[in-house]
């Protein structure tokens with residue numbers, strides 16, 4: 012017998028959020044929405060709420076509260092506002108699984124609140140794990156909450172690990188497309204415009220992760236994310252460039268056997284798996300046609316082109332609060348790059364400078380992490 016699963020969707024108006032709603036409407040007998048949340052796009056949140064009928068709609072930006080209440084008047088849908096309301100609903104909202112599709116460090120407190128309450132989290136917000144992976148894992152061990160990866164690479168590794176034993180794993184190989192600047196002349200990197208960085212060859216995503224894919228900070232964040240999900244020392248995690256984005260990642264075993272997970276680049280697949288694990292539900296989305304793809308390419312990443320990869324590895328090896336600073340410094344630099352305030356290479360420069368200046372904290376309490384969010 013199958014049960015209706017109530018999804019608490021944080022960040023419903025984003026690229027991932029909208030795909031979650033598409034997955035939910037593909038299987039109306041399996042999924043319903045407990046709540047929807049957005050940052051500022053109140054009109055879209057109202058339209059989504061009228062269509063998917065959650066119990067509650069939350070707008071993080073309090074300026075949107077009056078419009079939200081007016082738009083949902085008479086529907087019986089409860090309206091809430093403010094950043095604190097996000098953590099409250101992640102903790103207390105009546106959801107069987109919390110799907111966190113918020114972008115950036117703003118997603119950390121809701122993740123912590125959900126796992127503290129013992130709620131399973133389908134996690135797209137990788138920044139949560141990068142900032143507070145140890146704390147989240149610690150809380151999960153006591154509360155019994157589980158983290159199900161949504162990120163396509165981590166979903167691939169998770170699927171490859173199915174039925175295997177930890178001790179048989181030699182290493183994991185995270186693939187990344189290399190983004191739009193894989194072949195661009197390095198001497199022209201300081202002229203890269205936000206519009207150029209926002210043009211990803213294979214994936215359609217939100218602005219921040221698209222820039223992160225161009226710098227490969229995204230793969231750096233994913234390396235740290237993988238560490239907290241799969242518990243392998245950094246030397247057993249590799250990054251490989253794969254421009255076609257068909258092989259989503261791989262696991263190599265100690266007898267030399269390698270398992271890979273493949274598919275068309277479509278986030279609905281890993282989103283759905285995070286919601287239905289260990290089941291694969293029937294869906295009519297486009298199938299992979301390898302004969303049409305023809306050839307797959309792989310190459311080692313060039314660390315001069317993508318210095319973010321080395322910064323990530325060093326932040327992970329140093330541990331403590333270094334990964335949190337790695338994330339915060341990048342997040343702020345990407346914001347400034349998108350506003351035209353700094354150049355593309357200055358993103359990496361800003362992160363390197365922040366890491367060099369950082370005095371690490373030994374403890375990783377929620378309060379320390381919060382103060383890091385403010386300080387940087």
Ligand code: NAD
Pocket residue numbers: 021022023024025026027028048049050051052071097112113114115117135136137138161162163214215216217218219220278
């Ligand atoms: P997006 O910018 O399209 O959407 C972000 C969502 O978060 C929106 O609903 C927005 O309202 C909400 N939000 C933004 N700032 C907020 C704040 N301060 N407080 C509360 N809510 C806020 O981003 P996205 O591309 O959907 O990415 C979301 C997350 O998923 C990121 O962590 C990203 O790294 C990860 N991810 C995305 C993809 C993808 O294909 N887009 C793939 C893998 C992982």
Ligand code: MG
Pocket residue numbers: 162163164233
């Ligand atoms: Mg990814």
